Every structure is written in C-alpha cells, then in structure tokens.
Amino acid sequence: MSLRINDIAPDFTAETTMGPISFHAWLDGTWAVLVSHPKDFTPVCTTELGTMARLESEFHRRGVKLIGLSVDPVDKHAMWANDIAETQGAKPGFPMIGDPSLAVAKLYDMLPAAAGDSAEGRTAADNQTVRHVFVIGPDKKIKLMIAYPMTTGRNFDEILRVIDSLQLTARHRVATPANWKNGDDVIILASVSNDEAKTLYPNGWTAPKPYLRIVPQPDAMKA
Numbered sequence: 001m002s003l004r005i006n007d008i009a010p011d012f013t014a015e016t017t018m019g020p021i022s023f024h025a026w027l028d029g030t031w032a033v034l035v036s037h038p039k040d041f042t043p044v045c046t047t048e049l050g051t052m053a054r055l056e057s058e059f060h061r062r063g064v065k066l067i068g069l070s071v072d073p074v075d076k077h078a079m080w081a082n083d084i085a086e087t088q089g090a091k092p093g094f095p096m097i098g099d100p101s102l103a104v105a106k107l108y109d110m111l112p113a114a115a116g117d118s119a120e121g122r123t124a125a126d127n128q129t130v131r132h133v134f135v136i137g138p139d140k141k142i143k144l145m146i147a148y149p150m151t152t153g154r155n156f157d158e159i160l161r162v163i164d165s166l167q168l169t170a171r172h173r174v175a176t177p178a179n180w181k182n183g184d185d186v187i188i189l190a191s192v193s194n195d196e197a198k199t200l201y202p203n204g205w206t207a208p209k210p211y212l213r214i215v216p217q218p219d220a221m222k223a
Contacts, residue, residue, distance in 0.1 A: 038127035050088020074098035
C-alpha cells in the first residue's frame with residue numbers, strides 16, 4: 001500500500017527486543033517515531049541507533065516514544081545492541097522490531113511485494129529502501145515521512161526540530177518558516193482572518209506581504 005502524510009499508520013503485531021507488541025496499542029495515544037534499518041550490523045545504522053539512544057531523553061521530554069525496526073530477527077538485534085553500546089557509548093533503551101518476514105517493511109511501503117517473505121539471504125543493499133523515519137501523532141496519523149539513502153546518516157536534531165514544529169502547530173493556528181527553531185517567530189495561518197488574528201495576537205504582527213503575517217511564537221510569548 002502507498003502511504004501519505006495524514007494516513008493512519010498501519011497496525012501490525014510483531015516481536016521486539018522488549019517482547020511482542022500490537023503497534024496501535026503500543027502507541028497508546030502518544031507521539032512516536034519509527035526508524036527502520038535494512039540490516040543489523042550495518043555501519044551507518046549503528047551510529048544512528050547510538051544517537052537515538054543518547055537523545056532518548058530529549059524525545060521523552062517531548063512525550064515521544066521511540067521504536068526501531070530491522071529486517072533481521074530479534075535475537076540478532078540483541079547482539080547488535082551490544083556493539084552499539086560498545087562503539088557509540090549508549091545502548092538502545094527502546095524496542096527494536098524484528099521483521100524477518102519483511103511483513104512490516106512491505107506494509108509501510110518500504111519494500112515491494114515482490115521482495116518475498118524472508119530476510120534470509122538478502123543483503124543490506126537488497127533492503128536499501130528500508131531506511132525511513134515515520135513521525136506518528138497521538139491520532140495514529142503519519143505526520144512526517146523521510147527516506148534516507150544508505151550512505152547518509154540521519155539527522156536526529158532535525159527530527160527533533162520537526163517534532164517541535166508539529167507539536168506547536170497542533171496547539172496553535174500557526175506554521176513555522178524555513179529553518180525555524182523552537183523560540184523563533186512563526187507565521188499565522190492563512191485560514192485565520194485578520195479579525196481573528198487581532199484577538200489571538202493583540203500585540204499585532206508584521207506583514208511584509210498580506211499573506212505573510214509574522215508573529216512571535218505563542219508558547220515563547222507565554223514563557
């Protein structure tokens with residue numbers, strides 16, 4: 001199936017390093033980040049999982065659960081976690097999904113149906129499209145999808161930045177401009193009339209163009 005932003009994240013059951021889960025039940029109405037990997041014991045992915053482990057408290061501070069996926073079985077994930085701890089200085093404290101049948105990878109449109117039903121004999125290059133990040137909201141809808149090539153490590157500072165934007169814009173009728181960071185000015189949505197904006201932002205805004213109304217970040221104003 002083809003997935004798009006605002007689609008419901010497909011539900012599934014799977015074995016993980018922390019026991020079996022039913023994905024929607026595991027989400028339990030929270031934000032979540034699902035990060036997929038084409039194979040265990042791959043170099044770039046090792047650095048990524050170590051970075052996720054080091055940043056786990058930052059995700060938790062935002063009320064975000066982390067979960068990983070690799071096409072190899074769970075017992076290999078456990079061995080890989082030891083390598084991650086040794087080389088990256090942090091061991092994943094979040095579940096890693098085992099997907100040896102490729103079922104989840106295909107469900108999330110990361111592999112075609114023709115990929116078969118077994119990870120056995122498949123290389124990381126065979127699974128190179130299983131390098132996605134999915135940010136999922138409390139409504140179980142996909143809020144962000146990013147696919148990375150095998151040679152480019154993921155930027156988790158950027159993923160945190162996007163989550164900050166997603167959570168802010170879910171609370172307020174604003175959008176965030178290019179290169180926005182938490183605390184920067186934001187843009188009033190076009191759907192908000194000037195009369196409404198005067199109520200929401202009594203201190204006014206700047207408007208270099210009528211459709212571009214810039215205002216201090218609401219949460220920052222309250223701080």
